[in-house]
Structure formats: structure tokens, C-alpha cells
């Protein structure tokens with residue numbers, strides 16, 4: 001595995017970069033995991049590489065760990081890799097590793113591109129250490145180009161939409177693919193996306209959005225990331 005990391009660090013073929021960068025940071029995050037730890041297993045194509053790298057270490061009996069998945073998707077992948085699964089009821093989390101849709105220089109994030117941000121936030125925020133992994137296309141000066149995902153109670157759609165509009169956002173229901181109608185979250189709620197274009201104060205907006213009745217959770221993760229492992233064409237960049 002070390003040889004593979006070395007090979008990826010010196011990748012120069014731009015055509016393979018994004019996928020390989022995701023794999024590179026997934027493997028790098030797995031290198032931080034110690035035997036016996038409880039892991040928060042994030043959701044998304046980048047985190048899938050982390051879960052896979054942990055699965056390989058478990059298979060090779062390099063480490064014994066347990067995972068707490070942040071979605072049905074990461075639960076199924078953990079099962080596929082024979083990573084024992086537990087819950088927050090049973091264990092505290094040592095390290096949570098998760099992806100992001102946007103990362104600002106203060107390590108505030110927008111997450112929820114996969115609609116899993118509610119459980120991701122519960123698990124990532126509960127971890128003793130929260131590491132975000134991403135390729136460098138996710139790094140921005142100011143959050144907001146990526147619309148903020150929100151999980152909402154379906155009955156609250158109209159009032160949530162008008163509250164978001166009053167706050168300067170443009171809300172839209174996320175439409176499902178290969179199913180008619182809205183995306184339904186793992187918790188049975190609607191996922192909506194609110195465009196704010198430029199978020200000057202993510203800490204305040206995270207609080208304000210969650211104060212709207214009917215909002216279960218929003219996808220701004222402010223002030224909680226301990227470390228970001230960013231994949232670039234020149235190798236790995238660590239942000240703290």
C-alpha cells in the first residue's frame with residue numbers, strides 16, 4: 001500500500017487526477033488509523049476510498065477497528081469490506097473521516113451533496129477527531145457556490161422555503177433520479193438545496209438555518225474540522 005501512495009504522490013497525468021486524488025486522500029486518511037479505534041465512516045465517492053483502504057487493512061489483519069456509518073451507503077460498503085459496524089450508543093468515535101463539497105480556508109465546509117449530512121453531522125461532530133478528505137477542486141475562498149443542502153420535514157416545505165427566501169437564499173427541492181419526485185433522505189425526509197452564492201458568515205448561517213421550524217439539519221459544518229487532507233496534482237496538502 002505504501003508503494004501505491006508513493007506512486008500516486010507523483011502522479012502527473014491530469015486525465016486521471018480527480019479520481020486518483022480521491023483515492024490518494026482516502027488511503028492517506030486510512031494511514032492515520034490505529035489498531036482498536038472506532039471510526040466514523042463518512043459518505044461519498046472520496047470516503048468510499050477510505051472505507052475500502054480500511055477494509056483492506058482489516059482483511060490483511062493489520063488493524064482491528066469498528067465503524068459507525070453515516071448513511072445506508074457507507075453501511076453497505078462497510079459490510080462489503082467486513083468492517084464491523086457499531087453505533088454511537090455503544091461506542092465513542094476516535095476519528096471520523098468524511099468528504100466535502102466545499103472547504104474554506106478556515107475549514108468550514110458545505111456537505112450534503114449525497115443528502116447524508118444529518119447523520120454525517122451527528123457522527124463527525126461527535127468524533128474526538130474529524131478529518132475531511134477531498135481533492136483540491138473542493139477548496140474555495142468563500143463558501144456558497146455549492147448550494148447548501150438541507151434536510152426538511154416534508155410538511156414544512158412552504159414555510160421553510162419562505163424563511164430561506166427571507167434570508168436571501170434561493171431554495172429548490174432536490175429531484176430524484178430514477179424515481180419520480182423529490183429525493184427522500186435515509187431518514188424519510190425531503191432534501192432541498194438553497195443557493196446563497198456567497199456565504200460571508202458560515203457560523204451564523206449554520207445556526208440561522210437550523211432555527212427554521214421544519215429544518216432537521218443543514219449542510220454547513222462550521223468550526224468542527226480538525227484537519228483536511230487535500231489531494232493536489234503535486235501530492236497531499238494538509239490544512240489544520
Ligand SMILES: O=C(CO)[C@H](O)[C@H](O)COP(=O)(O)O
Nearest residue numbers: 044045046099112113114116
Ligand atoms: O457530504 C457528502 C454526502 O452527503 C459528501 O461527503 C460530499 O458530497 C462529497 O462527496 P464526494 O466525495 O463524492 O465528492
